[in-house]
Amino acid sequence: AIADGGLAGIDEFDKMDSEESGAILESMEQQTISVAKAGIVATLNTRTAILAAANPKLGRFDEFENIARQIDIPILILSRFDLIFILRDQPTEERDRSLANHMLKLHSHPEDVVKPKLDAETLRKIIIYARKHVDPKLSNEKVLEKLEDFFVRWRKVAEREAIPITARQLEALVRLSKASARMRLSDEVELEDAERAINLVEHSLKQVGIDSETGRVDIDTIMTGHSRTQRDKFRKIMEIISRLEEEYEGAAPIRVLKEEAATEGISRDFVDETIRREKEKGRLYEPKQDFIARAVR
Secondary structure, eight states: OTTTTSEEEESSGGGOOHHHHHHHHHHHHHSEEEEEETTEEEEEEOOOEEEEOOOOTTSSOOTTSOGGGTSOSOHHHHTTOSOOOOOOOOOOHHHHHHHHHHHHHHHHOGGGSOOOSSOHHHHHHHHHHHHHHOOOBOOOHHHHHHHHHHHHHHHGGGGTSOOOOOHHHHHHHHHHHHHHHHHTTOSBOOHHHHHHHHHHHHHHHHHHSBOTTTOSBOTHHHHTSSOHHHHHHHHHHHHHHHHHHHHTTTOEEHHHHHHHHHHTTOOHHHHHHHHHHHHHTTSEEOSSTTEEEESOO
């Protein structure tokens, strides 16, 4: 609520407990937050942008694993961000030397460090002015056509493959286009704003929306936490369990399940992960040791 009308910066975003997650979700969806104290419930405005940073579960990103499974953030919250970028620490001698030189100069010769073209106070005034007095309109037909073409072009493959983009990303394109125009203190969204927004969304999708098994962009990796490939494997596992339940008097032997899944190209690790996850959700249970069964049939 303190950041209402501004920008909320949140570090260690993945360290939230369930109560904090619920509050953040309400804030991002409704732009309000409910606070209860001494029997009084107050609703405060949280009309703010959120810039958050989080760490992967194992300290570094695994390029062969979907991002949603590497960050301890509920999918409902992760999918609410317009842009997600991965920052990788990849050693490069030239860049490392430049970084070290800059950091050491901050301590030894701070006056020699490159200064921004705009001082902080001037930048602050520009931002305040833009927020109060600049409200860009999206009325240029060429801009509308540009955004529409991008959405339709990316959606085409959804007819035969994974879904690469949804209406939520189209809404993000509109917000980002307007934000770009506002930065220019313009009352009209121009083609350059639309192109800038498209480049940002496209780059983000190619970083975090990739199905690690097929290499294709699949927005479901962020929107649901599971790519189309993973969902197909999950359905196949549940079909095998259903068939084995009939053969083995109501429960599927996990050993046989893994053997049959392997013939479908599904690894033992994926079967173990599926069983663990579905047991937590109450969809599967172990009626006896080394056997698995569906809770609802």
